Structures are given as C-alpha cells and as structure tokens.
Amino acid sequence: MPSPVIETIGLTKAFPGVVANDRIDLEIRAGEIHAIVGENGAGKSTLMRILCGLYQPDLGEIRLRGVPTVIRDPRHAIKLGIGMVHQHFMLVDRFTVTENVILGAEGTRWGRLDRRAARRRILEICDRYGFDLDPDLAVEELSVGQQQRVEIVKVLYRGADIIIMDEPTAVLVPQEVQELFDNLRRLAKSGKTIIFISHKLDEVLDIADRITVLRGGRKVGTVKAQETDRRGLAEMMVGRPVLFSVDKEERAPGEPLLKVEGLSLKSGERYLLRDVSLEVRGGEIYGIAGVEGNGQTELVEVIMGLRRPTTGRILLAAQDVTGLPVGRVRGHGVSFVPEDRHRRGLILNMTVWENLFLGRHRARRLTAGPLLRRIVMLGEADELVQEYDIRVGSTGQPVSSLSGGNQQKVILARELAGQPRVIIASQPTRGLDVGAIEFVRQRLIAARAAGLAVLIVSADLEEVLALSDRIGVMYGGRLVKEVAASETTAQELGMYMLGSTTGAKEARDHVL
Amino acid sequence: MSYRRRLLELAAPLLALLFALLVGGIFLLAIGKDPLQVYLTMFRFNLSRLDSIGSILYKSTPLIFSGLAVAVGFRVGLFNIGVEGQYFIGALLASIVGFSLHGLPVWIHLPLVVLAGMLGGMLWAWLPIVLKLRRGAHEVITTIMMNHIAYALVLFFITSVFLDTEQEMVKGLGSPQVRMPKLLETARMPTMHGFLETLGIELPRHVYLNWFFPLGILLAVALFVMLWRAAYGYELRAVGGNPAAAETAGINTQRTMLSAFLLSGALAGLVGLSDLLGYFGYLDIDFPKGYGFTGIAVALLARNSMLGVILTAILFGFLRRGAEGVQAFEGVPMDTIVILEGVIILSIVVAVQIVNWYVRRQEKLMKRRQVTMERAGGD
Numbered sequence: 001m002p003s004p005v006i007e008t009i010g011l012t013k014a015f016p017g018v019v020a021n022d023r024i025d026l027e028i029r030a031g032e033i034h035a036i037v038g039e040n041g042a043g044k045s046t047l048m049r050i051l052c053g054l055y056q057p058d059l060g061e062i063r064l065r066g067v068p069t070v071i072r073d074p075r076h077a078i079k080l081g082i083g084m085v086h087q088h089f090m091l092v093d094r095f096t097v098t099e100n101v102i103l104g105a106e107g108t109r110w111g112r113l114d115r116r117a118a119r120r121r122i123l124e125i126c127d128r129y130g131f132d133l134d135p136d137l138a139v140e141e142l143s144v145g146q147q148q149r150v151e152i153v154k155v156l157y158r159g160a161d162i163i164i165m166d167e168p169t170a171v172l173v174p175q176e177v178q179e180l181f182d183n184l185r186r187l188a189k190s191g192k193t194i195i196f197i198s199h200k201l202d203e204v205l206d207i208a209d210r211i212t213v214l215r216g217g218r219k220v221g222t223v224k225a226q227e228t229d230r231r232g233l234a235e236m237m238v239g240r241p242v243l244f245s246v247d248k249e250e251r252a253p254g255e256p257l258l259k260v261e262g263l264s265l266k267s268g269e270r271y272l273l274r275d276v277s278l279e280v281r282g283g284e285i286y287g288i289a290g291v292e293g294n295g296q297t298e299l300v301e302v303i304m305g306l307r308r309p310t311t312g313r314i315l316l317a318a319q320d321v322t323g324l325p326v327g328r329v330r331g332h333g334v335s336f337v338p339e340d341r342h343r344r345g346l347i348l349n350m351t352v353w354e355n356l357f358l359g360r361h362r363a364r365r366l367t368a369g370p371l372l373r374r375i376v377m378l379g380e381a382d383e384l385v386q387e388y389d390i391r392v393g394s395t396g397q398p399v400s401s402l403s404g405g406n407q408q409k410v411i412l413a414r415e416l417a418g419q420p421r422v423i424i425a426s427q428p429t430r431g432l433d434v435g436a437i438e439f440v441r442q443r444l445i446a447a448r449a450a451g452l453a454v455l456i457v458s459a460d461l462e463e464v465l466a467l468s469d470r471i472g473v474m475y476g477g478r479l480v481k482e483v484a485a486s487e488t489t490a491q492e493l494g495m496y497m498l499g500s501t502t503g504a505k506e507a508r509d510h511v512l
Numbered sequence: 513m514s515y516r517r518r519l520l521e522l523a524a525p526l527l528a529l530l531f532a533l534l535v536g537g538i539f540l541l542a543i544g545k546d547p548l549q550v551y552l553t554m555f556r557f558n559l560s561r562l563d564s565i566g567s568i569l570y571k572s573t574p575l576i577f578s579g580l581a582v583a584v585g586f587r588v589g590l591f592n593i594g595v596e597g598q599y600f601i602g603a604l605l606a607s608i609v610g611f612s613l614h615g616l617p618v619w620i621h622l623p624l625v626v627l628a629g630m631l632g633g634m635l636w637a638w639l640p641i642v643l644k645l646r647r648g649a650h651e652v653i654t655t656i657m658m659n660h661i662a663y664a665l666v667l668f669f670i671t672s673v674f675l676d677t678e679q680e681m682v683k684g685l686g687s688p689q690v691r692m693p694k695l696l697e698t699a700r701m702p703t704m705h706g707f708l709e710t711l712g713i714e715l716p717r718h719v720y721l722n723w724f725f726p727l728g729i730l731l732a733v734a735l736f737v738m739l740w741r742a743a744y745g746y747e748l749r750a751v752g753g754n755p756a757a758a759e760t761a762g763i764n765t766q767r768t769m770l771s772a773f774l775l776s777g778a779l780a781g782l783v784g785l786s787d788l789l790g791y792f793g794y795l796d797i798d799f800p801k802g803y804g805f806t807g808i809a810v811a812l813l814a815r816n817s818m819l820g821v822i823l824t825a826i827l828f829g830f831l832r833r834g835a836e837g838v839q840a841f842e843g844v845p846m847d848t849i850v851i852l853e854g855v856i857i858l859s860i861v862v863a864v865q866i867v868n869w870y871v872r873r874q875e876k877l878m879k880r881r882q883v884t885m886e887r888a889g890g891d
C-alpha cells in the first residue's frame with residue numbers, strides 16, 4: 001500500500017459558534033487523486049485552508065511524508081510542496097501567462113528578471129503534462145478554463161507536488177472539465193498528488209481514486225471510487241436519500257410575462273448581443289444554455305437594467321421597461337440571482353441578516369418612518385435561515401464567514417422570498433451541495449406551478465434540461481437555437497453551444 | 513471568560529496610548545528632556561484644572577465635525593480629503609451672512625449663519641462628487657485641488673471684497689487687521705458658561721467652550737442612529753461595501769454617493785464655525801488651517817465609528833492642550849510638540865494594531881483551552 005503523503009490526526013478548527021473541522025483523520029496517498037465531498041458548510045474549504053497554511057488548526061497534527069509539521073502560512077506550504085489553486089483566480093489580467101506565473105516567485109539573474117528562462121521552464125512544464133497554453137498571451141484573452149490552467153502551472157512552477165483545488169469545476173463548462181481531468185490524470189500519473197473539492201458527484205466518481213466524505217465538520221468516511229456510486233455518496237453526505245431528478249407537472253403556459261425584442265448591445269465595434277428576441281410565459285421555465293462569455297451575462301444585465309441596450313425593447317407583462325434603472329425593474333416584480341455572488345450578489349462585510357434584505361429593505365412592513373424595523377427583520381431572517389437551511393451560527397455574523405454554498409443560499413433565499421412575478425437566475429445552483437440543489441430546483445418548479453415566469457442561465461446542461469420547458473442556446477451574442485426541452489438532448493445542445501452546426505456557423509459569420 | 517475578553521478590549525486603547533507615550537518619550541530624551549517630567553506636567557496640567565478641561569473640549573469641537581465628515585465619506589466608500597477647503601468656504605459664507613443681515617433676532621440669525629456654513633461646505637463638495645459620478649474623476653485629486661482654490665478664494669474675499677475698512681483702532685496702536693467685518697452679536701454662538709453655572713460649575717472666562725461642542729456630540733449620535741438604524745444608512749453602508757452588489761439590488765448608488773458626499777460636505781462646513789462664531793467673531797487671514805487633515809487622522813483612529821470620533825477628537829484636544837502646558841512649564845519648543853503629536857498619532861495607529869493582534873491571539877489560546885476541556889469532559 002502506498003504511504004500517506006499527508007496525514008492529519010485529530011485536526012480541529014473552530015469558529016465562533018461552529019466547529020468547522022472536528023477531529024478529522026485524513027490520509028492522502030502519494031500520487032492519488034483524492035476528492036473531498038460534503039454538504040455546504042461541512043468544513044471542506046476549512047480543511048483545505050489548513051493544509052495550505054491559510055488557517056492554523058486549534059488542535060491536532062499534520063504529518064507531511066510521515067513527519068509532524070506545522071504549516072505556518074501559504075509561502076511555507078509551497079516550500080513544503082503544497083500548492084493551492086483557489087476558486088477565485090488570483091491573476092493580473094493585463095500580464096502575460098509567463099508574467100503571471102513568475103509573479104511572486106521571480107527568479108533573478110544579477111538582479112534582473114530572467115523572463116526567458118522562466119518562459120522556457122513554463123514551456124517545459126506544459127510539455128511534460130500536456131497542457132495547452134501559450135505563455136505569451138495576456139491572461140485577459142484566455143478562457144476561464146485556460147486561466148485555471150495558468151493557476152495550476154503557477155503552483156507547479158513553484159515546485160508543488162501536492163495540488164489542492166477548491167471546487168475547480170464549478171466555473172468550467174463540460175468540455176473544459178474534461179480537459180482539466182485529462183490534465184489532472186497526467187499529473188497524478190507522474191507522481192503528483194491531487195486533492196480536490198467538488199459538489200458534482202459524477203465528476204468525483206469519474207476522476208477520483210478515493211473519496212472522503214465530511215458532514216457537519218466530521219469525517220464520515222473514505223471510500224474507493226470504484227466501490228461506491230452517486231446514490232451511496234449522496235446518502236453519506238446528506239444522511240438521507242437524495243432525489244436527483246425533480247418531477248414537474250405538465251402545465252399550459254400563460255401570458256408572456258417577460259418579452260425581449262430585437263435586443264442588441266454594442267461595445268465599440270463589437271456586438272456583445274445581436275438581435276436577441278425571446279419570451280417567457282407565466283408558468284414556464286426558459287433555460288438559456290451556452291458556453292460562458294457568449295452574451296448570457298450581458299443579456300440578463302440588460303434585462304435587469306444594469307446596462308442599456310443599443311437597440312431593442314424589454315417588456316414586463318406588456319409594460320416597456322427598457323432603460324429603466326434596476327430598482328424600477330425590480331419594482332415590476334423581477335427577482336435576480338447574479339452569476340458572480342461576490343461581485344454582484346453580496347455585501348461581504350455586512351451581516352447575514354442585512355444581506356437577506358438587500359433591495360427589499362424599503363418594504364412597508366420593514367420600515368417605520370426612516371428607520372428600519374430591526375426586530376421584524378431579524379425575525380424574518382431567522383425564518384429564512386431555517387427554510388433555506390443556511391448553516392450559520394447567528395444571522396449577525398458577517399456573510400463573508402459563511403461557506404461558499406451557504407452564501408449562495410443567502411442570495412437565493414432573498415430573491416425567492418420577495419414574491420416576484422419573474423425570476424431571472426444565473427447559475428442558480430453553483431456551489432450548492434446535492435441536497436440544496438434538489439431543494440432549489442423544487443422551489444423553481446414550485447414557482448413555475450404558481451404561474452411565475454422563470455428564466456435560468458446555466459452552463460450545466462443537465463440542469464437546463466432538467467428544469468426548462470424551452471431552451472435557447474446562445475452563441476456569439478446571438479440566440480442561435482430555440483427548442484422545447486422534451487425534443488432535444490445534451491449532445492445536440494452541446495453542438496449548438498460550440499457553434500458547430502450549420503445554424504450556429506451562420507450566426508458566427510454574421511457576427512464577424 | 514468573556515469577562516476577560518471585555519477587559520482586554522477595554523485595555524486595548526490604554527495600552528496603545530502607553531506605547532505611544534513610550535515612543536514619544538524617546539523623542540523627548542533625544543532633545544534632552546525628561547519624558548517622565550514632561551508627561552507628568554502634561555497630565556497634571558490637563559486634568560487638575562477646570563480651564564484645561566474646558567479647553568480640551570473646545571479644541572476637540574472642530575475635530576469632531578471634521579472627523580465625522582471624513583468618516584461619513586469613508587462609509588460610502590469615498591475619501592473626502594476636501595474637508596479642509598469645505599470648511600473654509602463654509603466659514604466664508606457663514607461670515608458673510610453673519611455680518612450682513614441686520615435686524616434679525618438671534619434665534620433666526622444664528623441658525624441662518626450655521627446653515628450658511630453647511631451650505632458652503634456642501635457647495636465645495638458638490639463639484640468633486642459630480643465630477644466623480646459624471647466623469648469618473650477621482651475625488652482624492654479633485655478635493656485636494658478644491659482645497660487650494662478654497663484657500664485662495666477666501667484670501668481674495670478677505671483682502672479684496674469684504675475687507676473691513678471701518679476698523680476702530682486704539683489710538684496710536686498697531687495697524688488695521690486684514691479681516692472681514694465683525695459678525696453681529698446675533699450671529700455669535702453663546703459660550704456654555706451660563707449653562708454650566710446653573711450646574712454649579714464656574715468655567716473661567718478665558719475658555720471659549722461653546723454650544724457647538726454638545727451640537728457635535730448630538731450630531732455624532734444622530735449619525736450613528738442613521739447609519740445603523742435607518743434605511744438610508746443601510747443603503748449608504750451597502751454602497752460603501754460593494755457598489756456593484758448594491759446596484760444589482762436596486763439601490764440607486766449614484767444618488768446615495770451624491771447625497772452622502774454632500775452630507776460629508778455639510779458636516780465639514782461646520783468645522784470652522786466654533787472658532788468663527790464662538791471665538792474670533794470675524795474671518796481673517798489667520799483663520800486656523802488644518803482641521804480637515806487632522807479630521808482624517810481622527811476618523812481613521814476611530815475606525816470610522818461615529819461615536820468613536822467623539823473620543824478620538826477629545827484625545828487630540830487633550831494632546832493640544834497638553835502641548836500648551838508643556839510648552840509653558842517645561843520649555844519644550846512648539847515644533848517639538850508638533851512632531852510629538854505626529855509621533856503619537858502614528859504610534860497609536862501602530863499600537864492599536866499590535867494590541868488587536870494580541871487580543872486575537874489570546875482569544876485563540878483561550879478557545880483552544882476550552883476545546884481541550886470540552887473534549888476531556890465530553891467523550
């Protein structure tokens with residue numbers, strides 16, 4: 001049996017109100033791909049942060065290659081050969097790949113940056129592990145998947161042989177996930193150890209050698225990937241059987257509640273959106289599929305009033321709202337779950353309860369003259385925390401102290417609680433665990449049953465197919481295909497998303 | 513347990529001050545003074561005399577307003593370095609209204625003068641914030657420039673437009689002052705002597721503590737309530753915390769920034785009024801400068817807490833009054849006092865950091881002990 005490269009014994013870390021890691025005994029073997037799974041707030045990120053020196057454990061011991069070790073900080077961790085690839089990339093957009101890789105690890109020759117040698121080493125690394133990466137391109141020109149590759153090269157360049165990744169696939173499209181996994185397999189084959197967190201159990205089963213399940217800060221167990229399946233894992237995680245598909249009833253759609261007509265958005269000479277028209281009826285879920293960066297973000301931002309369209313109209317229940325500010329659009333009963341929760345969804349330094357009322361705080365029942373009725377708000381916040389199973393010590397904590405998935409739940413709770421007529425949700429289940437995904441999907445289907453119009457944007461085809469009545473595929477700023485969900489497959493959608501069918505090709509020629 | 517934590521938290525600013533005095537002491541040693549003696553004089557002078565207490569509060573009054581002005585700006589995510597210029601324009605407008613409107617009763621005239629001061633501050637804050645929102649010009653740059661314009665403008669108004677040419681001179685003594693006409697009696701802010709007398713406190717006449725001091729405290733409390741209890745304050749903090757998310761939630765970020773910055777300007781407009789209406793009674797070319805910049809230090813030290821500003825402003829008042837005493841009784845030159853003040857500010861900032869770090873470490877140790885104990889008892 002291979003010897004453990006990392007071993008933790010009784011590792012414990014507490015935050016005010018929660019024990020995030022409770023006596024964790026983990027054993028990672030050299031050269032394996034080890035997945036960590038568990039519910040939102042189970043303590044996965046905390047555990048990884050301890051291993052890469054961001055947090056110090058309160059109790060317990062870490063043995064690195066058999067030697068008891070104190071990992072002082074991330075710099076120390078990388079010296080010990082442990083590198084972390086964060087979910088939020090830490091790259092400088094305008095720098096080239098090479099510059100980004102050597103940033104903070106500058107090898108100098110007689111006081112000068114030796115860029116050529118660095119570039120050569122980067123090429124070597126890419127060559128050895130079969131990474132497809134041009135060291136001279138600026139990072140801003142790279143896709144999300146490529147940027148992630150830069151992050152991996154960064155830790156390899158610094159000599160890491162243990163690579164930790166926190167939800168690396170959450171931001172990737174299926175094709176990119178495959179490429180990432182190919183890369184990871186090659187890394188593992190050449191002796192690197194990989195620890196990664198994911199909520200997507202199929203992926204975990206696909207790539208991992210062994211899987212450790214955490215629940216409520218404790219380790220439930222470690223299993224071999226071949227010896228378990230999705231259901232088994234989910235049950236280990238949540239402690240009960242999980243439904244993977246949600247049923248929705250046939251429903252005749254009602255009046256169109258959201259209508260977009262001939263929407264275009266130009267930035268300089270480039271079209272970010274080109275002549276997009278669609279309509280979402282009451283009692284209907286409309287899914288927008290597409291590789292990230294093909295205009296989905298812009299489309300929802302224009303609908304919400306965050307950007308002004310160059311041409312075209314937006315109608316909410318037959319009322320023209322084009323060019324109105326966000327507050328007015330929301331006033332028409334529109335809820336919005338933005339794709340990037342840290343940028344647009346949360347005020348990180350404010351408390352959980354304050355974030356639960358963002359944008360709804362002026363409601364009559366919540367105010368008394370110019371003052372907010374705190375008691376009422378705190379009470380309602382506690383109810384929402386219960387209902388959405390947000391794992392938090394108290395709603396008075398800053399929202400930044402919540403785990404990623406629980407932060408997402410805060411946004412969902414806020415946006416679904418406002419009694420909207422139209423829901424626009426980008427990546428609604430990003431970062432959620434299987435149990436929470438089931439819950440959110442049920443809520444969206446309940447909204448549909450109640451006659452709401454729901455527009456979801458997702459890179460996850462499985463999700464789009466499971467939820468939508470109709471699906472529109474975006475490519476190059478255009479809506480290139482619109483189909484009933486029952487009449488299409490993931491393969492077909494995937495083709496349109498990559499612009500590789502005739503219809504899509506035509507669209508691209510148009511844009512260029 | 514939490515009692516010990518409380519104690520540490522309370523002790524933190526005191527420890528910080530101690531550290532600051534230590535560093536200041538090194539400087540005093542360097543210029544050949546006995547630091548212990550100097551500090552002793554300072555504390556005795558400051559705390560044993562009623563006029564010192566009054567003077568400390570008087571000196572802290574403008575700093576409360578400027579600290580509040582800067583802190584409000586920071587809360588909405590804007591750095592108002594322009595408090596300096598804003599209070600100069602505020603004082604200019606207040607002065608004009610103060611000497612030109614004859615025949616009003618005091619209860620109309622005085623509020624008008626105060627409002628004129630606030631209006632002046634707002635006016636001077638208006639251009640930078642509009643430039644920022646419309647054109648993206650950074651407020652730090654524009655407000656600094658506005659400061660210079662304000663100095664020059666006020667000088668111009670004093671020397672060329674409203675120069676008081678009818679000054680009565682004591683025969684054969686001195687030359688006329690370069691100043692604007694004196695404010696009317698109805699525009700002067702009364703001192704607190706009368707009120708304090710009813711409480712049995714005899715404040716010496718040479719102390720000019722006036723009603724702007726309680727007004728400052730009242731404003732700080734009002735701002736605290738606004739920030740943490742009112743819908744507007746919530747929006748202000750949201751915009752300051754993450755403007756993109758606030759906008760996405762439907763908050764009008766532009767309007768919030770505009771109004772908050774104008775509020776900051778209005779507060780700034782009050783900074784000079786305690787001196788103008790409560791002491792000098794006229795605006796001249798020697799009108800005190802620098803309150804705006806000190807206000808930045810006051811706000812930073814208070815970590816932008818509205819109530820904290822009261823305390824840090826009084827701390828600065830304490831240092832300034834102490835400086836007078838030390839200068840008079842220990843012969844420490846004024847320049848050294850200025851240096852000392854700077855050193856003390858810096859050391860306090862550093863010391864607060866160190867003490868906070870220490871407190872956190874202590875907490876961690878306590879927690880670890882607790883976890884161990886629970887473990888021992890639990891399973």
Ligand SMILES: Nc1ncnc2c1ncn2[C@@H]1O[C@H](COP(=O)(O)OP(=O)(O)OP(=O)(O)O)[C@@H](O)[C@H]1O
Pocket residue numbers: 015016018019020038039040041042043044045046047391392393400401402403404405406431433
């Ligand atoms: N800095 C912090 N301060 C206070 N509590 C924290 C902090 N970081 C994490 N926690 C708490 O510790 C627990 C575990 O959080 P962690 O981020 O490790 O969860 P996770 O397993 O990564 O969840 P997710 O799947 O949602 O990302 C949560 O209850 C969280 O609220």
Ligand SMILES: [Mg+2]
Pocket residue numbers: 044045046166403404405
């Ligand atoms: Mg996490």
